[in-house]
Amino acid sequence: MLVIEDLTRQYGDRxxxxxxxxxxxxxxxxxxxxRSGAGKSTLLRLINRLADPSSGRILHDGREVTALKGRHLREWRTRCAMIFQQFNLVGRLDVMTNVLMGRLSHVPSHRALLRLWSDEDRAMALAALESFDMGEFAGQRADGLSGGQQQRVAIARALVQEPQILLADEPVASLDPRNTRLVMDALAEVNRRYGITVLCNLHSLDLARAYCDRLVGLAAGRVVFEGGPFDLTEDVARRLYGLEAGEVLDDSAEREAEQRAALPGLPGIVPARPVREAALGA
Ligand SMILES: Nc1ncnc2c1ncn2[C@@H]1O[C@H](COP(=O)(O)OP(=O)(O)OP(=O)(O)O)[C@@H](O)[C@H]1O
Incomplete structure (x- = not known):
């Protein structure tokens, strides 16, 4: 369980x-x-410790994340992978090598420097790519891929870190509708197949309702809404965004959420398998 207690991050007087x-x-x-500036990115960065809080605490399974230093902090960052709007791949390197970067914290540094990846690391990386239909691109340069493909590679890289939590900071903000769906499906796979907790910042309420089982609404850095996807009423949407609700919600998301709920593989129904075990077919 990830517990956030009275967390505040001050920048100047804001x-x-x-x-x-x-x-x-x-x-x-x-x-x-x-809405933009509500504090969504800052919250994820605080959880991953890319930013430090001004006050408050974060605990994971009873351990104080906000007090971690050195090796323990590095371990936390491995356990708590992050993906970004701009993918952050190394464009001149091939897709496979980019995914293997996710193994860096699991291999001795001399091997990582020489890129002496074990067969097991390679098998995991390939399996991760294949689970997002990206296996055929393993040998291609990352900068030759579309945005949606790059984001799926970034998710594969995060997956081979064997994290317990995946933080996704507006992962679909720069993607077209088709790629948005592929990337959100990849995150759903990470969550359902491997049992990894996913925290995802989203601008689209329709996507939030269709894919998430819990929603947290922020306004000016404060939690102003917490509930299930169907608790996100037009009224709440208006409070969050100050817009006509019709501009931010439509019925198709509700229908999609119902269809997704009928799919097999919901959390708790299919036992999640650790990434390594699933990837290596153990
Ligand atoms: N490093 C920083 N220095 C100063 N101010 C910052 C910094 N990071 C965030 N802020 C401010 O904190 C507020 C929250 O920013 P944050 O990026 O967390 O919001 P957001 O909800 O993720 O917005 P968006 O959806 O536009 O990314 C904003 O007013 C932003 O300008």
Whole structure:
């Protein structure tokens, strides 16, 4: 369980995150929603410790994440993988090598420097790519791929870190509708197949309702809404965005969420398998 207690991050006289308290269940798919500047990115960066809080605490399974240093902090960052809007791949390297970068923290540094990846690391990387239909691109340069393909490679790289939590900071913000769906499906796969907790910042409420089992709404750094996808009513949407609800919600998301709920493989129904075991067919 990830527990966030009264977390605040101040920048000058502005509180990007302001007294946020949350409990994130293991294996859940949580959408963080809110208008631009609401504090969504800062919240994820605080969890991953890319930013430090001004006050408050983060605990994971009872361990204080906000107090970690050195090796323990590096271990936390491995356990808590992150993907970004701009993918952050190394464009001149091939797709396989980019995914293998996710193994860096699991191999001795001399081997990593020489890129002496074991057969097992390679098998894991390829299996991760294949689970997002990206296996055929393993030998291609990353910068030759479309945005949606690059993001799926970034998710594969995160997956081979064998994380317990995946933080996704607006992973589909720069993608067209088709690629948006492929990337969101990849995140759903990470969550359902491997039981990895996903926290995903999203601008689109329709996507949030269709894919997430829990939603957290932020406004001016504060939690102003917490609930299931069907608790996100027009009224809540209006409070979050100050828009006509019709501009941010439509019925198709509700229908899609119902269809997805009928799919096999929901958390708790199919036992999740550790990434390594599933990838290596153990
Ligand atoms: N490093 C920083 N220095 C100063 N101010 C910052 C910094 N990071 C974030 N902020 C401010 O904190 C507030 C919250 O920013 P944040 O990026 O977390 O919001 P967001 O909800 O992710 O927005 P967007 O959807 O536009 O990415 C904003 O007012 C932003 O300008």
């Amino acid at each position: 509180r990007a995150v302001d007294g946020v308290s949350l409990r994130i269940e293991p294996g859940s798919f949580v959408g963080v929603i809110g």
